[in-house]
Amino acid sequence: MASVEHCLFCFDALAANLEKRASMSLYQVQNSWATYPKGLEEEESSSGLDEEPSLNSTSPPSKPRNPTLTRLSPRTPSGTSTPGSSSSASSLSPSTAETTPASSTDKFTPIGIGRRTSQRTSDIVESPLFVTWNTVSPRSSSRSLRGCIGTFETMPLSTGLSSYALTSALSDHRFSPIALAELPSLEVSVTLLTDFEDAKDAMDWELGVHGLRISFYARNKRYGACYLPDVAVEQGWDKEETIVSLMRKAGWGGRKEKWSEVGNLQVVRFQGMAESVGWEEYNLWRQWVEKGKK
Known part of the structure; x- marks a missing residue:
């Protein structure tokens, strides 16, 4: 589903x-990532044998590469669907400048990133999508939502990802626009949505598998909201807690034990896998791209 390239593009x-x-186009990002050294190459001497360190050498031994980066999923609630609108807010033009990969003799290992590949090299060209921005604490690695907006309409990824990357970063009404100085503290997560199904009832879905989009009536007013698939598990909620939280997010203020009494509660379940990239990984890749231009 979502890939590293999608995140780098955003x-x-x-x-x-x-x-x-x-900015680069999605096509340029994908081509660049395909040739980008991801820590898979082991440095070897020209003879093909590992060189023994000199006994008189004062240079410190080389550090081992870090373990593989694992995929990160959104850590925060996302997606409030506005009835009648194709986009939702929560946790809701590229240039064609050419880039040239570095030569094969100019090896570059992104220190601190480790072995990173696109586990899901996707041939998907359009999809419903969400782009989430999180602020990552440098000490605890904890994440806090900084902006998230997405759409349930199928959009070309080449334009939809960049559009919602900017909208979620600069126009999420719950937050001030992201500033340039904040970039080093950010992580971006992309979720492509699939398998939309009408649930039989409010409990007809699986924790950790399905995201939810609900709509209902209360006091002659229509409400709607959504959560991405990982939200309930990340928050430690059961199904009922998830539904009540989602109704609260939509603006419902009734008693939690009365949630099932609202009018015409409709639940759509969907699936989607997220991929995330932090500033360090993006910045190292971007430096490599700029180096290849020279």
Whole structure:
């Protein structure tokens, strides 16, 4: 589903906007990532044998590569669907400048990133999607939502990802626009949504598998909201707690034990896998791209 390239594309769209430069296209990002050294290459001597360190050498031994980065899923609630609207807020133009990969003799190992590949090299070209921005604490690695907006309409990824990357970063009404100085503290997560199904009732879905989009009536007013698939598990909620929280998010203020008494409660379940990339990984890749241009 979502891939590292999708995340890099979103990060570059925001960084380029804030830095007042042209951003890369999704096609350029995908081609660049395909040739980018991801820590898989082991350095060897010209003879093909590992060199023994000199007994008189004062240089410290080389550090082992870090373990593989694991996929990160959204850590925060996301998606409030506005009835009649194709987009939802929560946790809801690229240039064609060419880039040239570094030569094969100019090896580059992204220190601190480890072996990173796109586990889901996707051939998907359009999809419903959400882009989530989180602020990552440098000490505890804890995440706090910084912006998230998405759409349930199928959109071309080449334009939809960059559009919602900017909208979620700069136009989420719950937060101030992300500033240039914040980039080093950010992580972006992309979720592509699939398998939309009408649930039989409010409990006809699986924790950790399905995201939810609900709509209902209360006091002659229509409400609607959504959560991405990982939200309930991340928060430690059971199904009922998830539904009540989602109704609260939609603006419902009734007693929690009365949640099932609202009018015409409709639940749509969906699935989606997220991929995340932090600033360090994006910045190392971007430096490699710029180096290849020279």
